[in-house]
Amino acid sequence: MVNRMILNETSYFGKGAINDIVPEFKKRNFKKAIVITDKGLIEHKVATRVTDLLDEAGVDYEVYDGVVPNPTVQNVKDGVAAVKASGAECMIAIGGGSPIDVAKAIGIIVTNPEYADVLSLEGPVETKNPCMPILAVPTTSGTAAEVTINYVITDEVNHRKFVCVDPHDIPVVAFVDSEMMMGMPKALAAATGMDAMTHAIEGLITKGAWELTDMLHLKAIEIVGRSLRDSVAEKLEAREEMALGQYIAGMGFSNVGLGLVHGMAHPLSAWYDIPHGVACASLLPTVMKFNKEYTGEKYRDIARVLNVEGADTMSIEDARDAACDAIDLLSKDVGIPPTISELGVKAEDIPKIAEDAFRDVCSPGNPRDATVEEIIELYQSLM
Template sequence: MTKRMILNETSWFGRGAINELVPEVMRRGYGKALIVTDAQLVACGVVEKVTSKLDAAGLNYQVFDAVTPNPTIKVVQQGLAAFHQSGANYLIAIGGGSPQDTCKAIGIISANPEFEDVRSLEGMAPTRSPSVPILAIPTTAGTAAEVTVNYVITDEENRRKFVCIDPHDIPLAAFIDADMMDGMPPSLKAATGVDALTHAIEGYITRGAWELTDALHLKAIEIIASSLRDSVAGKAEAVEKMALGQYVAGMGFSNVGLGLVHGMAHPLGAFYNTPHGVANAILLPHVMRYNAEFTGEKYRHIAQAMGLEVTHATLEHAREAAIQSVESLNRDVGIPATLREVGMRKEDIQELAQAAFDDVCTGGNPREAKIEEIAELYLKAL
């Protein structure tokens, strides 16, 4: 069986990596950029760290800052209109997963206008043309959207989030610069960090996993587990390590898929606007226990990557140690313990379970999940 790996054409790492943005733009001969971001990043001066460099080099740009958390079809269409009005010929995404995902949708639809309804991009859409060129600058250490072929859009009208998977959407260049992430509040560092851990764990146990992605995911688990607490505490070196760890996880899961944690988290975002990383973090231990018997020795490897000595432990003990290590990390970084704390309602469980069952990520889960089992997991996490 053949395997596929798709990664950025170019990625820059380390503090000061955004200094390579202007040389990349000039080397590629781009004209005017539309910067896709959100108003908060503009207000707190993060976007200015980039625009000041463009200004100094005399490069033209326009800013679209209407992106919202869990970006909607309407936001994508507004951004698409802004791109066409601007006369830009490339895109710069500045932000976490929401600006990155919005930017991908804008770029794909601009190059493939037959998908302008946005909804038709769900799943593996048969786009023919590569996205308008995207240069991606993440400001959170979690989603890894800058290196993945995935993006997620919210359909407010139908109260659902849908995943788009398209090799044509991957940014041409990414700039993984911890200087752009230092200003994250601790709660955001925690949520995005456990999101990255979820990517690594789900990518490691998903049905499509293979040797190369296994190596990436285990390394990502090691980096994240050893750095997240210090990153949340504000230690600069740990922030830089988290920036790398989340990217390494993205290199893996983008190419093999995820599982039931993400399948269950997406409806929570659509129903209650729950932050994606928080939803993943709360659900992860519950789904890990549900999957445990279908993962062979992999939980032992996860526990070892998280720094536990389980070489001679029974498999049952090693599996439980891995799960408890995740639970401990959640507690230490301040993740809510239950879904009730983030607004989930018991009366919505059946509808949530159906949406999770239908989610494209759920198909990658190592254990085939039934709707009633998913409903029980939501109830346990409530």
């Protein structure tokens, strides 16, 4: 079996990493940029920390701040029009998963116009040309969009999310600056942090996992496990650790896929506009328990890196339960809603949502194959 690893060209880590944006821009001989972000990050002076640097250096740029949470097909089309009108040579994507995901879709369409309908980008595609260059600046500690070959768009007409997988969409440079993440409110830090934990755990146990990605995912679980609570408490050092942990998880899952948590989370976001991180976090402990008998010794490994006492000597059944309990406790400690009814999910919608989850591109990677009926039961158990 041949395993493939794809990573981005260059990344900068640590406080002040954004100061390398202008040198990277100039060394690549770009003349004009367009900043892709959302109105909230402009309003709260987060994105302006980057645009101030561009202003000081005399960099020519425009701003497209129309990105919305759970970005839609129309959102991407509007962004493509803005980028084309700007005459920019590169994009500077500032934000969580949404702005970076939109930038990926825009960048692919600009250089591969045959995908202008956006919907044809679903699943693994073989585009001919690398996307328009993206310099990515994450502002949340969870999605790892700056290092992955994946992005997610919402089909607003059919109320579904679809995952796009394309090695040509990966940003050329990432600036993982923990100070850009200090503006996250506690609830967002919790949700995106649990999304990072979900990436790491699902990447570890997915059917495509192998030794190199296992190494990355276990390290990510260790880092997120020890720092998420303090990150939610707004401690800078913990935010910096979370920035690294979520990135390491992205290095892994981008190359081996995810599982049923993401498969079930995507339709929740599409149907009810629930933030992706919140949806994943609410589902993770329950789906972990569903999978536990299909994971070999990997839950013992999870328990070990989470410093569960006696993880090495307890029975495999107890080790699996201990790993599930540790994640359940972490989720509760950071304030994740324990039921999906709290998120607005309606019982009468569950059969249709389960059908969407069953067809989601992430679900087949789950270590335990799930039927539609089993997915319905999982959703119902969380009501």
